[in-house]
Amino acid sequence: xxxxKFTRLTELLxxxxxVCIGYSGGVDSVxxxxxxLDVLGPERVLAVTGxxxxxxxxxxxxxxxxxxxxxxxxxxxxxxxxDDPNYAANPSNRCYFCKxxxxxxxxxxxxxxxxxxxxxxxxxxxxxxxxxxxxxxxERGVRSPLLExxxxxxxxxxxxxxxxxxxxxxxxxxCLASRIQYGIAVTPKRLRQVEDAETILRGAxxxxxxxxxxxxxxxxxxxxxxxxxxxxxxxxxxxxxxxxGFERVLLDLQGYRRGALNESITLTQLTADRQAPAxxxxxx
Amino acid sequence: xxxxxxxxxxPAAEDSGGDDPRLAALQDLLQxxxxxEVRAVAVGSRGEIAALTAPLHLADRLAELATAIKRLGxxxxxxxxxxxxxxx
Numbered sequence: 568x569x570x571x572k573f574t575r576l577t578e579l580l581x582x583x584x585x586v587c588i589g590y591s592g593g594v595d596s597v598x599x600x601x602x603x604l605d606v607l608g609p610e611r612v613l614a615v616t617g618x619x620x621x622x623x624x625x626x627x628x629x630x631x632x633x634x635x636x637x638x639x640x641x642x643x644x645x646x647x648x649x650d651d652p653n654y655a656a657n658p659s660n661r662c663y664f665c666k667x668x669x670x671x672x673x674x675x676x677x678x679x680x681x682x683x684x685x686x687x688x689x690x691x692x693x694x695x696x697x698x699x700x701x702x703x704x705x706e707r708g709v710r711s712p713l714l715e716x717x718x719x720x721x722x723x724x725x726x727x728x729x730x731x732x733x734x735x736x737x738x739x740x741x742c743l744a745s746r747i748q749y750g751i752a753v754t755p756k757r758l759r760q761v762e763d764a765e766t767i768l769r770g771a772x773x774x775x776x777x778x779x780x781x782x783x784x785x786x787x788x789x790x791x792x793x794x795x796x797x798x799x800x801x802x803x804x805x806x807x808x809x810x811x812g813f814e815r816v817l818l819d820l821q822g823y824r825r826g827a828l829n830e831s832i833t834l835t836q837l838t839a840d841r842q843a844p845a846x847x848x849x850x851x
Numbered sequence: 852x853x854x855x856x857x858x859x860x861x862p863a864a865e866d867s868g869g870d871d872p873r874l875a876a877l878q879d880l881l882q883x884x885x886x887x888e889v890r891a892v893a894v895g896s897r898g899e900i901a902a903l904t905a906p907l908h909l910a911d912r913l914a915e916l917a918t919a920i921k922r923l924g925x926x927x928x929x930x931x932x933x934x935x936x937x938x939x
Binding site for chain 1: 894895896900902903907910913914917918927928929930931932933
């Protein structure tokens with residue numbers, strides 16, 4: 568079954584002929600880039616990374632390491648999603664505005680370089696999740712070969728391991744804006760607070776975690792298995808993270824779970840009209 | 852509402868109001884489970900976070916109650932890391 572899906576992936580890449588890949592340095596895009604490179608060769612593959620304040624530095628390092636190690640043709644472009652008030656106001660479809668810019672830019676790069684198709688790293692598990700960014704991709708003709716081949720995240724990890732990719736067991740690392748509660752404006756300062764707080768947790772040895780930004784509050788989610796360690800380290804962690812400008816540091820008792828801020832979407836949508844003017848004013 | 856609320860008001864806690872029925876229900880729930888040392892406030896821009904003040908050794912018991920606490924109308928159930936009875 569897995570072999571068949573992998574074969575389907577290689578067939579899709581051969582059909583595309585040449586590809587421009589949105590490359591974040593995460594599990595999916597590294598795997599896709601490596602397979603594309605193996606199937607198509609370096610002349611017909613380009614991995615493109617969009618750099619902005621919302622892109623985690625730790626992921627940038629991994630992206631560059633894989634480029635160096637595997638010889639993936641690579642280009643970095645600066646993106647300016649924070650300049651878009653629709654994005655910065657942080658509505659529940661924020662990703663749509665970010666990805667709209669990213670995929671438009673990649674389409675330009677692909678056209679300039681004569682690459683036939685723009686690809687993203689969406690996989691079969693992403694279907695049904697709250698992912699407005701996928702809508703932006705579809706609107707711009709971006710293809711998702713991992714998804715089209717039916718590959719799940721677990722399968723991509725398994726295949727990545729067999730290919731010797733260092734990302735095979737990398738925790739998911741979406742953009743830093745995903746940590747900021749919907750309706751609270753995305754600003755460079757808040758993104759830095761999130762990144763610095765997560766650097767503190769990483770430095771303390773935590774592996775899977777998020778720092779959720781609720782305005783003056785930092786809500787820490789750590790993997791349930793690491794909850795006791797977080798409690799042991801609580802005083803020091805709280806002091807350091809408060810030093811970044813938070814008034815309260817709270818530990819979520821249910822621990823890390825993917826898309827936790829999406830749990831507030833219904834509430835957000837109900838109050839969006841009330842909060843949107845304030846968020847827009849803040850970023851204006 | 853309680854000592855925590857009176858001594859350490861935050862804008863969000865004030866927004867949630869001193870007569871928040873969710874907090875009254877939460878205190879009842881904590882009492883039913885013998886967690887008399889625990890205090891709670893509603894924080895966050897919409898009062899969506901239950902912030903519990905408790906000694907750290909009660910964290911496991913509070914985690915077991917998290918789902919029940921969310922049913923009272925909170926999106927997140929948390930422990931305030933700087934009000935745990937530990938000298939920071």
